[in-house]
Amino acid sequence: MKFRHMFALFVLVTVSLSIFTSGTVMAQSTLQKVMEERGLTEKDVLAAAKTYVPTGGRDDYVVFSSGGQSGHLIVYGIPSMRILKYVAVFTPEPWQGYGFDDESKAILAQGRIMGKDITYGDTHHPAISETDGDYDGRYLFINDKANPRIGVIDLHDFETKQIVANPFFRSAHGGCFVTPNTEYVMEASQYAAPYSHDFVPLEKFNDEYRGGLTYWKFNRETGRIEAENSFTFEMPPYSQDLSDAGKGPSYGWGFNNSFCSERYVGGIGRGRPPFEAGCSSKDTDFLHITNWKKAEELVAAGKVTKVNGAYLITMEQAIQEELMYLVPEPKSPHGCDVTPDGKFIIVSGKLDSHAWVYSYEKIMQAIADKNFEGYDPYGLPIIALHDALERSVNVGLGPLHTQFDSEDGVCYTSIYVDSQITKWNYRTGKILDTIPIHYNVGHLMTMEGDSKTPDGKYLVALNKLSIDRFNPVGPLHPQNHQLIDIRGSQMQLLYDMPLPLGEPHYAVAIRADKLHPVINYRTGWNSRNDERSPHRSRAGRERTVRNGNRVDIYGTLIRSHINPEIIEVTEGDVVSIHLTNLERAQDEVHGFAMYGQNIQLSIEPGKTASATFTADKAGIYPYYCTEFCSALHLEMQGYLLVQPKGYKAAEIQIEDGTKYTKEDYEAQVATNIATQDVINQVVGFITSHNYQDFATVVALVEDATDQLGFADEVKAKSEAAAAEGDYQNAMLWANQWWQYQVKTADLGLRAKTFLEQNGAVKIK
Ligand code: RUQ
Numbered sequence: 164m165k166f167r168h169m170f171a172l173f174v175l176v177t178v179s180l181s182i183f184t185s186g187t188v189m190a191q192s193t194l195q196k197v198m199e200e201r202g203l204t205e206k207d208v209l210a211a212a213k214t215y216v217p218t219g220g221r222d223d224y225v226v227f228s229s230g231g232q233s234g235h236l237i238v239y240g241i242p243s244m245r246i247l248k249y250v251a252v253f254t255p256e257p258w259q260g261y262g263f264d265d266e267s268k269a270i271l272a273q274g275r276i277m278g279k280d281i282t283y284g285d286t287h288h289p290a291i292s293e294t295d296g297d298y299d300g301r302y303l304f305i306n307d308k309a310n311p312r313i314g315v316i317d318l319h320d321f322e323t324k325q326i327v328a329n330p331f332f333r334s335a336h337g338g339c340f341v342t343p344n345t346e347y348v349m350e351a352s353q354y355a356a357p358y359s360h361d362f363v364p365l366e367k368f369n370d371e372y373r374g375g376l377t378y379w380k381f382n383r384e385t386g387r388i389e390a391e392n393s394f395t396f397e398m399p400p401y402s403q404d405l406s407d408a409g410k411g412p413s414y415g416w417g418f419n420n421s422f423c424s425e426r427y428v429g430g431i432g433r434g435r436p437p438f439e440a441g442c443s444s445k446d447t448d449f450l451h452i453t454n455w456k457k458a459e460e461l462v463a464a465g466k467v468t469k470v471n472g473a474y475l476i477t478m479e480q481a482i483q484e485e486l487m488y489l490v491p492e493p494k495s496p497h498g499c500d501v502t503p504d505g506k507f508i509i510v511s512g513k514l515d516s517h518a519w520v521y522s523y524e525k526i527m528q529a530i531a532d533k534n535f536e537g538y539d540p541y542g543l544p545i546i547a548l549h550d551a552l553e554r555s556v557n558v559g560l561g562p563l564h565t566q567f568d569s570e571d572g573v574c575y576t577s578i579y580v581d582s583q584i585t586k587w588n589y590r591t592g593k594i595l596d597t598i599p600i601h602y603n604v605g606h607l608m609t610m611e612g613d614s615k616t617p618d619g620k621y622l623v624a625l626n627k628l629s630i631d632r633f634n635p636v637g638p639l640h641p642q643n644h645q646l647i648d649i650r651g652s653q654m655q656l657l658y659d660m661p662l663p664l665g666e667p668h669y670a671v672a673i674r675a676d677k678l679h680p681v682i683n684y685r686t687g688w689n690s691r692n693d694e695r696s697p698h699r700s701r702a703g704r705e706r707t708v709r710n711g712n713r714v715d716i717y718g719t720l721i722r723s724h725i726n727p728e729i730i731e732v733t734e735g736d737v738v739s740i741h742l743t744n745l746e747r748a749q750d751e752v753h754g755f756a757m758y759g760q761n762i763q764l765s766i767e768p769g770k771t772a773s774a775t776f777t778a779d780k781a782g783i784y785p786y787y788c789t790e791f792c793s794a795l796h797l798e799m800q801g802y803l804l805v806q807p808k809g810y811k812a813a814e815i816q817i818e819d820g821t822k823y824t825k826e827d828y829e830a831q832v833a834t835n836i837a838t839q840d841v842i843n844q845v846v847g848f849i850t851s852h853n854y855q856d857f858a859t860v861v862a863l864v865e866d867a868t869d870q871l872g873f874a875d876e877v878k879a880k881s882e883a884a885a886a887e888g889d890y891q892n893a894m895l896w897a898n899q900w901w902q903y904q905v906k907t908a909d910l911g912l913r914a915k916t917f918l919e920q921n922g923a924v925k926i927k
Pocket residue numbers: 287288336497498563564605606668669
């Protein structure tokens with residue numbers, strides 16, 4: 164700590180003022196005043212300038228970070244470090260309605276373990292889909308270590324589409340890592356357990372407990388994992404740890420490090436030394452090397468049998484077919500990172516100070532020569548360390564993970580015990596730079612840093628502890644992501660970002676221009692499975708269908724009303740409310756919350772979402788829209804009336820609280836006519852410009868046209884009532900006519916502003 168303070172002081176006094184010599188004297192003095200007032204150094208200001216994204220600006224990279232135990236995914240931008248979204252994966256998330264609408268409940272149900280709902284996840288490693296070894300921005304995968312599951316997120320809308328649970332494992336740490344064309348998603352087990360779901364005593368650990376590595380088959384067309392075409396390598400009960408897929412020359416192979424190859428079973432309570440003692444007593448563990456390409460051919464040829472309903476390549480078969488090999492790894496290793504050129508695999512010795520660089524070429528040579536130093540207790544061939552190793556490099560005490568720079572050979576390793584990042588060259592073994600980190604760093608991430616062509620530029624240290632960094636908020640501190648500039652020869656710390664969610668183990672960063680998410684859905688869309696919803700409805704087609712005690716309500720949402728506004732059911736009915744958002748305009752989301760039923764939906768433009776519940780208690784249940792969607796958002800409301808069994812409706816009519824006259828009606832009509840003039844002017848502006856070239860505006864115009872159509876319908880109703888001298892209803896319908904006009908004008912003005920700001924040209 165002392166050293167770090169001195170270092171900061173040193174920088175403070177030595178950095179020259181030269182960077183501020185340009186610009187006006189005025190600006191300079193203002194800047195200096197702010198610096199004085201806030202106690203900022205020039206180094207601080209430079210760091211701020213490197214991370215600041217001016218209002219309205221966008222980030223160059225988008226990060227997908229594990230949300231740790233929250234079971235979510237955290238999305239943020241670089242260099243600004245602004246959080247953009249949490250994507251719910253394994254855990255309900257109310258804002259997005261995830262785990263509240265029937266559609267997403269079905270996704271979460273895919274992740275049940277032995278029939279139980281698991282509503283958290285211990286997420287560790289997100290992976291972006293790849294094409295030819297580069298991030299393609301289409302899909303994202305993330306694992307749950309505690310309950311071996313994988314979530315599949317489609318980046319066209321940033322929603323979770325699928326959860327698969329591993330048929331063999333009881334925990335899975337070494338996922339998700341994808342093969343270069345996302346043929347497979349790798350998931351390795353961690354804590355060995357019997358493959359059967361039965362009780363097997365610990366005494367049978369060596370014989371019946373197993374580790375393993377699953378290659379989940381991914382179908383790019385459907386965007387789903389195909390459990391039926393996936394296969395698992397049975398592995399010894401060593402704790403398989405992290406994985407990575409070969410690329411370039413090593414394409415077709417996968418690599419996993421491991422620890423506790425001692426196969427030690429602790430038991431403090433039984434008087435035995437704990438796991439940690441027995442699991443780190445040997446000098447070496449094993450790097451597992453698997454040939455997935457050849458395994459895939461065996462599966463296709465029908466040579467692999469299914470266990471627990473899934474393909475299992477037994478160790479016996481792997482040995483026979485020459486699919487799996489081991490190489491010793493020193494010192495309770497961690498990390499397993501294939502270099503961008505696919506020629507080397509870097510594993511760190513967690514309990515010493517070396518990173519071990521294995522040569523793929525040497526490994527293949529040993530395999531070709533059948534040059535093995537022996538066999539493990541299960542008969543797996545072991546390649547001698549000196550036959551596989553390219554070099555070992557002293558990078559600092561407790562090295563963990565390695566990421567890569569755009570510059571050939573340059574890489575960065577997180578050093579847990581020494582709390583630093585070491586920049587070094589895996590081709591020469593030279594140490595290039597180090598930077599201290601606050602405090603223990605786990606993973607680290609460079610931009611597109613585990614793809615075939617890393618961008619480098621920035622590095623984020625994902626720190627395990629954040630003592631002294633932020634305003635205190637109690638014993639549980641936020642997590643800390645530290646942004647480091649790696650563009651120069653020396654690394655420079657720019658920014659600390661507190662993350663108040665879980666332990667975000669790993670993150671991946673993709674160039675922002677590779678992501679092309681949609682802004683709305685086709686009307687009537689089930690976003691959770693990406694199909695048209697059978698429960699969709701359209702304007703004017705809202706209806707209630709009763710079948711015994713089942714009631715289905717097919718409703719719609721549009722600024723600023725929910726249709727239906729009154730729902731009547733009988734105590735004991737099973738009620739499904741299906742709501743379609745009729746809007747198309749960007750960000751015009753409606754929510755739907757109801758008293759006492761644990762219902763909160765998020766219905767984005769075009770989406771259809773459903774909520775099913777039993778109306779088990781008679782009573783009055785207000786519901787409303789939860790997004791401030793328009794000036795009359797608070798009026799976007801309704802009542803569910805749960806009537807007691809045998810209830811007879813009263814004969815009385817609803818009496819309006821306010822009475823209207825002919826004069827009220829005429830005044831409203833005058834307002835409406837004036838409003839129509841404004842609309843006409845806006846429409847004139849839009850149609851005289853090339854608005855068709857702007858998808859955002861086209862969507863706004865479509866919504867506006869809808870609203871104007873509704874205005875015409877109720878205008879007719881208003882006039883009909885007036886013709887009969889019913890000024891009460893004439894006035895109410897005239898007011899609704901005006902509401903539609905206001906929404907039309909609002910949409911039109913948004914479209915006009917957009918055109919003005921985005922350089923639309925006059926065409927007529
Ligand atoms: S690993 S503890 Cu990613 Cu360093 Cu999970």
